[in-house]
Each structure stands twice: as structure tokens, then as C-alpha cells.
Amino acid sequence: MASLMNPRGLLLIGDGLGDRPCPELEGQTPLEAANTPTLDRLAREGECGMMDPIAPGIRGGSDTGHLSILGYDPFQYYTGRGPFEAMGIGLDVRGGDLSFRCNFSTVDDSLVVRDRRAGRITEGTAALAAALDGMQIEEVTCRFKESVAHRAALVLRGPGLGASVTDVDPHAEGVPVPEARALDPNDAASAKTARIVNQFVRRSYEILKDHPVNQARRAAGLPPANIVLPRGVGLTPHLAPFDRQHGLKSACIVEVGLVKGIGRYLEMDVIDVPGATAGLDTDTEAIGRAVIAAFADHNFILCNVKGPDVGGHDRNAAGKLAIIEKIDTMVAQIFAAGDEGLTFAFTGDHTTPVTVGDHTGEPCPILFWSAGVRPDPCTSFGERAVIGGGVGRIRGRDILPIMTSYMGVQEKYGA
């Protein structure tokens, strides 16, 4: 087929972009109320519609939403938060690894849980985690890393591990630390996992109880973070690398750890941008420059700006509107650097209404802009402006095929 000169794809995600009518915006959504001249122009020149990141009505997360949008069915591949949280905080996670979400907790000398969150510890967890990371138990390597506050992740890598084990975290206080056990007593692989986990927990107590960080906490009257309690085991799915899956050379310019972790796991080039704060104050101009620069040696970029989701969670309509306007300016900046060969899509990974403060299941609006699109009647970009657009109602997993078709880089399926 005829190829574009220098075909390039940019999939821009406004995290939590979708919204519902806001009373403070006279019944408009933040996206509808925002002044977005560039997105509106692209909507006029391009093709728009509605996109369910996972499926209609499903209240997804950023992990399940991005998996789906990147072409990996979460109903098949999403095995729980453990693996994705571990990826998100930068642990090296591979297919087949077992991952656990963990808390630093406080136990007394009888190993009774006194505080599941160790006083919501905020400092010193990196040093505590470093004291546990790399532990070898039998032939299993335990990778361990701190996350935000009392949270951490544990990854087990080794032969013959099963994923059907109970939590060590009792999800309650005043009770003894339970042992992990295999759900099925005849499941030798999961029994092995339980044995390793129980030993990791015991050793975490031995190593942490008199750690200098905890000596200091005791001296300050704070509960020591003297044990690690794993929960929510997940078997890391085997996912084909993104570039192999779609025939691309991709970069991932995103703000949040969870999505960075997915990009890293899919072997995309994850590019960090100084000034990208994942907040409403983020430097979208710096993100725009990073996108333009990354096209020098990539032909596909996933870019996620976190701010709209922050505005939604904070019930901050004005803040969500303002970050959407900053994104519009960033899109103008990127197009100004040259749109020759560019295929552009803009949408959200889920809906985070300001009136709700959490994710909901409505579709996000989506626009496709490329030299090849059939412009439709849509004249602006918004949740309702795209109704009746040429795209109709699609799903997250449809986006990459649509983009790679416009880019002219998709293998023909058939003869």
C-alpha cells in the first residue's frame, strides 16, 4: 500500500478525561466548557466518536484501561493489582513472576498486628526495603521495594511457584499474623509459594525489628515498621512486547508510575520528563517538547497527562478544565513542530466525573486525525459533541489497529 512519508503515531491520553455534566459549569463537562481551539480544529478535520476503554459501563482503572487501549484484553491479562503495582514502582517484573502488594506494619513481640500501616509511615521506607530486597529463600529471589507511605511490593522469581495462596495480611488489627497457605492442600506449587512467603515475613521481622529506622521511630514514640505483610498475590501475565505486537518502535511518555510500569513491562522506551509532576501544575510544555524529540527515533508515542484525573478525583471542575486547556496548548505545540505523516488520537483511559470524585463507566470521547480520515460532521471535541461522529462507539482495543491502519504500517490480515 501507499505509505505516508515518515508515518508517526501519537496516542495522547488525558487521564480520567471523561466527565458528566457539572452544575458549576452550567451542565457542561470540563472538556465541553474548556476553550480548546486546537482539539476543536482537529475534530473538524478528523473523525470522532465514543470509546469504551474496556467495555460499556465497566468502571476501569488506569491499569486495566491502558492495557486495553494498548491492545491487551484485560479480561485475559489482568491478574490483579500486584504485578502492575510492582511494575509501577520500578521493580523488574517478568512474565511468570509472582507479585504481592505489601504493607509495612507494626507487630508486638507475640507477632500480633498492632497497626497494619505502621502509623502510616512516610520516611525511611526506602532504607527498610533495601534491607529486605534481594533475599534468597530456597532457589527463589525476593525483590522488594517501597511504594507510597506504608505500601510496598514483593516479587518472587523462581521455579515451581503457584499463585493460589492466602494473604498474610489479616486485614485486621489485634490478631496474630496468619501464615500464608495454599488454597488447595494438594497444590504443591502454591504450598511452596506459601512456604517462601512465610519465611520472607519471618525474616522481615527479624531484620526490621531493630533496624535503625525503627530504633529512631521508637525513640520518637512512633510505631515501628517492623514486619511486612503481603496480600493480593498476582501471577504476572506473559504479554507480547508492544512493538512486536503492533509493528512499531514506541516510546512511552507518561506521568504516573502505574502506567510507566506497564510501558516498561511492554518494553516501550519509557522517557522521564523533568517537570512532569502528575499534578495540575505539570509542565505540559516540557511534555510536548519530549514528544517532539522522541519522534526523532520512534514512530509511535503513548503520552499520558495525569491532570484531568486529579481534577476529577479532587472534585475540582475548574482545575480539570484548566489542565485540559493546557493539553490543548500542548497539542498545538506538537502540531506546530510538523504534522507531516502524523496520525493523532486523543481520548481518556476512563471517566472521572468531578461530581463523583472517582472513576465511572461512561465512554470517553475520542478523535482521530490523519491524512487519511474521512472528516465527519463533528465540529468540536467533547463528550456530547462526538455523538453521531464517524467513529461511532468503539472499544479501547480498537484504537491501535485504527491508528496503525491510518499510519500505513499494519500488516494485511488476509490476502
Add this chain to the structure above:
Amino acid sequence: MASLMNPRGLLLIGDGLGDRPCPELEGQTPLEAANTPTLDRLAREGECGMMDPIAPGIRGGSDTGHLSILGYDPFQYYTGRGPFEAMGIGLDVRGGDLSFRCNFSTVDDSLVVRDRRAGRITEGTAALAAALDGMQIEEVTCRFKESVAHRAALVLRGPGLGASVTDVDPHAEGVPVPEARALDPNDAASAKTARIVNQFVRRSYEILKDHPVNQARRAAGLPPANIVLPRGVGLTPHLAPFDRQHGLKSACIVEVGLVKGIGRYLEMDVIDVPGATAGLDTDTEAIGRAVIAAFADHNFILCNVKGPDVGGHDRNAAGKLAIIEKIDTMVAQIFAAGDEGLTFAFTGDHTTPVTVGDHTGEPCPILFWSAGVRPDPCTSFGERAVIGGGVGRIRGRDILPIMTSYMGVQEKYGA
């Protein structure tokens, strides 16, 4: 997440609601021609679109349509009419049971079938069925119950039964009653089923041939219902209870046995309404009162009004239009009792065009009304009025996720 005060969901199904242009309505459908001020108001305030109960073009039934709408993929779970008919006439059916559709039939002394429908017997079948119900054969319990006219259902419960057996009903007259046999001679479980079924059929003849009901029939010159001929075996699927599947506390207020049976099987509270006739003369006001009352201790109600399907099957455009207007009045009655926290959806389980007199595969119009919806440009409710609505084109299985998202009761899928 923020919850609505007292979130409640009402999914109202006009059975066979969808239709095609009717010459006697000047090319309008009954729904389009009906005067439906309340549905039109809800369409203006809500969000509309097209809904394929199963998939585009599929001519579904009320069983497959409701399964799909309630969130159970019929392509995965629908194993034939047997189990659903048995549920529908009130037999206790459990996952793993084998169910058969049966006829009361007439055979001569040589067991040659003389009348497959026993003269379309209408009276006395309850007594005949009672004489067979509860039969024990080997360690299998045979539950048997009459349905309408010559129809009945047989349910086998016991260990080691296979579902791959041929019909006993020869689907012809003047031929001997055949024996059920396993489709695969090496399939011991199905061979066992065949053995049980054949013994049930033989015993049915022995028990029924001189039953008083048949003595009276012979005296009246009517063919005796002296044998039961099973056909259409189906293995009852294991379905998660509706409330567990969706996180709801539900009631089922429906008029037809088939749908009641599904509700009962899904462990919904099935509420019978005096005056609900499943005909055009049904007491929709009583149904409306039952819905309002049921919200006292349920947060989700499936309500089905059968009349539109009756009008379609009877090729009665005026009748279908009139029952739709009664439904509109019932919706007004329900909303007048309070719409605080209500999420409402109205659609059909399939299309039954007056011009066809049977089910066809077109989508049904659907409307969603809730505090959170993004009102779209639709200003009335009808097959064509919803084209271009914000819902686009969805499927039956999408309805519950959309409703539970609006209700604010859906678990988040991901982080």
C-alpha cells in the same frame, strides 16, 4: 466512591418492544405512534440509543434475550430450551441437572405413536404429571411437571449423567417409540442417561395407560395421554446468582413463566402480581405498585410487561400501541412515587414486528435515565428517535454494567 442517596435501579422490559414500520400506522412503529409523554420526557432528560439484546441481527427469544440482558452470555450459557422451560413452569432446577421438553402423547398397545400431542389435551395433565413426578430410577430423581396443553418438562438429578442422548420423541406419527441412546457409544454417562430416560418412558406408559384421566378421555372418545415422550435434552448451566454477579439485592416482577424461571434460577426474589395477566389486558397499575413496594427492600428490579410481544405475535398494531401507552402511564406512576436515587432503563428483550408476527433480529431502542447521565439530543423515545443518541449501539450484556455504574455500586476493575 461517592454514592447516590438510596441508589436504586429499575430495568423495565417491554417484551418484544421493537417493531418495524406498520402500514396501518402510516409507516410508524407502534412505539413511535403511541402517545408516550413520560418516556419522551425521560428520553429528553436521559440518554438513548440502540441495543441488540444478544448481537446484531440475532433473532432471540425471551430466554436468551433476558439471559443476555441480565449479564449472562447466552452463547456460553444457553444449552437449549429444556432447562429454561423447566424453570419457567416452576420446577426446581439446579446447575448440572438434565432437563427435557416433553409431550404427553398417545400410543397404541404396540407402542406406535398415534398422536404426538394426545389430541392437544388441555385438562387433567396436572393429575397425570403428579402420578409421574418424583419417580426414582437407580439413584436418579425424576421431577416432572405439566406445562401448557400437551407440553411438560422432565428434570433428572443424580450422579454421572451425560447430556449427549437422542430424543425419544420421534417427531412423527405412525412409528414406534424409539429408545433414547447415547450419541457416542463409548460415552458411559450419556448411556446411563439414555437408560434412565427409557425406563422413565416405559413406566410413564404403565402408570398412565389406565389412569382415571385417560379412562375418562377414552369414554369421551378422546385419545388418551398415555405416554411421555422426552426431547431436546439440555444440561442446566451453572450460573452465578444475579445479586452476587452484580452486587445487588434484586427482585424480579415479570409476567411470563419463562422469565420468572430465569429469575428464580438466578436467585432473584420473584414477586407475583395479582392482575398481571401477561396479556394486553394486564393490570399495569398493579405492576407499578408492586415495583414501588419492592424498592422498600431491594435496590434493583427487573420488570417485564409481556403485552407488546402479544400484540406483535397477534399482528395487532393497535393492541401493541395501547399496551405501550399503558406502560408509559405505569412509568409515570413509578416516577411519581419518587425518583431520588433512581437509575432507570427501558428497552425490549427482542423485536416482534406486527408485520411479521414473530421475533426478528433488529435492535431495540433503549433509554437510560439517572442523575449522572449526559443528556443527548434525543427528544422522544422510539426505534428511530434514538438514532444518533449518546448510547450509540450497545448489547444486552452492557446494560447491567452501565446501570450499576450510574448507581455507583459497581466494583472498580483495576486501580
